[in-house]
Amino acid sequence: MEAWIGLMSGTSMDGIDAVLVSFNHSAVKIHASHTIPYPDQIRHRLIAASQNQAEPDEIGELDTLVGHLFAQAADAVIQRSEFDRAKIRGIGSHGQTIRHQPSGTAPFSIQIGNPCVLSEATNITTVADFRRRDMAAGGQGAPLVPAFHKAFFSSDEENRCILNLGGIANITWLPASDEIPATGFDTGPANALMDAWCLDQTGLPFDSDGHWAMEGSINQELLDDMLSDAYFSKAPPKSTGKERFNLDWVKTLVSRHRDIPAEDIQRTLLELTVKSVVQQLPEISDLRIYVCGGGARNPLLMEAFAKALPGVSLSLTTELGLDPQLVEPVAFAWLAKQALEGKPGNLPDVTGAAGPRILGAIYPA
Numbered sequence: 001m002e003a004w005i006g007l008m009s010g011t012s013m014d015g016i017d018a019v020l021v022s023f024n025h026s027a028v029k030i031h032a033s034h035t036i037p038y039p040d041q042i043r044h045r046l047i048a049a050s051q052n053q054a055e056p057d058e059i060g061e062l063d064t065l066v067g068h069l070f071a072q073a074a075d076a077v078i079q080r081s082e083f084d085r086a087k088i089r090g091i092g093s094h095g096q097t098i099r100h101q102p103s104g105t106a107p108f109s110i111q112i113g114n115p116c117v118l119s120e121a122t123n124i125t126t127v128a129d130f131r132r133r134d135m136a137a138g139g140q141g142a143p144l145v146p147a148f149h150k151a152f153f154s155s156d157e158e159n160r161c162i163l164n165l166g167g168i169a170n171i172t173w174l175p176a177s178d179e180i181p182a183t184g185f186d187t188g189p190a191n192a193l194m195d196a197w198c199l200d201q202t203g204l205p206f207d208s209d210g211h212w213a214m215e216g217s218i219n220q221e222l223l224d225d226m227l228s229d230a231y232f233s234k235a236p237p238k239s240t241g242k243e244r245f246n247l248d249w250v251k252t253l254v255s256r257h258r259d260i261p262a263e264d265i266q267r268t269l270l271e272l273t274v275k276s277v278v279q280q281l282p283e284i285s286d287l288r289i290y291v292c293g294g295g296a297r298n299p300l301l302m303e304a305f306a307k308a309l310p311g312v313s314l315s316l317t318t319e320l321g322l323d324p325q326l327v328e329p330v331a332f333a334w335l336a337k338q339a340l341e342g343k344p345g346n347l348p349d350v351t352g353a354a355g356p357r358i359l360g361a362i363y364p365a
């Protein structure tokens, strides 16, 4: 059996999720998984770089340092699985996004984590730089996971929606009918704003289990004001990031309102995630939603989704056979397989690209 490694770190910049996996038609077999949290210092430097506070020297150093951390994550899953290294066909490395600007006259997306360091350290062929070919073809370069969702999570009996709650939230709509194309887009913030506000007010990187938000209540005026951001009503294709939804965004909106307690703001940000997703879901009566990403671990967030979607079936991707924390890294292992087999990795209906494209650059072992 051949296997693939997937390496992913998203906008939350919490750490590197690694997986060693085999694919058999529509089945996924996980051999091992591991997460390497970013050391605090690296995380702070990455956050600064993503806020345009880094010179080329700093970005170059981070590129190499993050490349070594990604290589460590790859080694860790190989060791945990005791899988024969020679049977590992490739690594798909998303890298760490430090900037994503899909619109304007010169759109770009920058992922760091030098893939040359990865192939040198592991002696395994590495595929990286997945987003830019789609962008060169006029697409958003994001989200890229829907093609994987379509290949592994589609059903001809159920209208499914995959909801990924990372720093940013994205949905993939998988109609039961073959005649309706699968679509998907970033709906806006999931954890990014909650994390940013929590760090600013408490010094903690995230609100564990939503305990802090639980102490607050929703401020409806602030919520309505937040929901009036033009991104939420923009038609897809669309993708976004912390370039737009960041601490400044929160502070600007909060400054328009008087004396709101910090915990009420946290609770309102949680509700913003819920409402912005719900209002962008397809209007289908028998929709089944499957959740993945770090947000699935926040019981208050899951409870708020259930409350906002009465009568809608809401469960985790575990029901589809895949741990919610592994969906994204497995998707990048699969995208590496697609690239090395010369098959496309994007869905033009999702990204808006001119057509299907083979994604990624190959760094031989």
Ligand SMILES: Nc1ncnc2c1ncn2[C@@H]1O[C@H](COP(=O)(O)OP(=O)(O)O)[C@@H](O)[C@H]1O
Pocket: 009, 010, 011, 012, 013, 014, 015, 165, 166, 167, 168, 191, 195, 206, 207, 208, 209, 210, 292, 293, 294, 295, 297, 298, 299, 328
């Ligand atoms: N126990 C938890 N309680 C609340 N939030 C959590 C918990 N575990 C993870 N998270 C949230 O999930 C985020 C990480 O999710 P992840 O899917 O890795 O996002 P990304 O793809 O952006 O890296 C954390 O930053 C945090 O906000």
Ligand SMILES: [Mg+2]
Pocket: 009, 010, 011, 012, 013, 014, 015, 017, 294
């Ligand atoms: Mg993460």
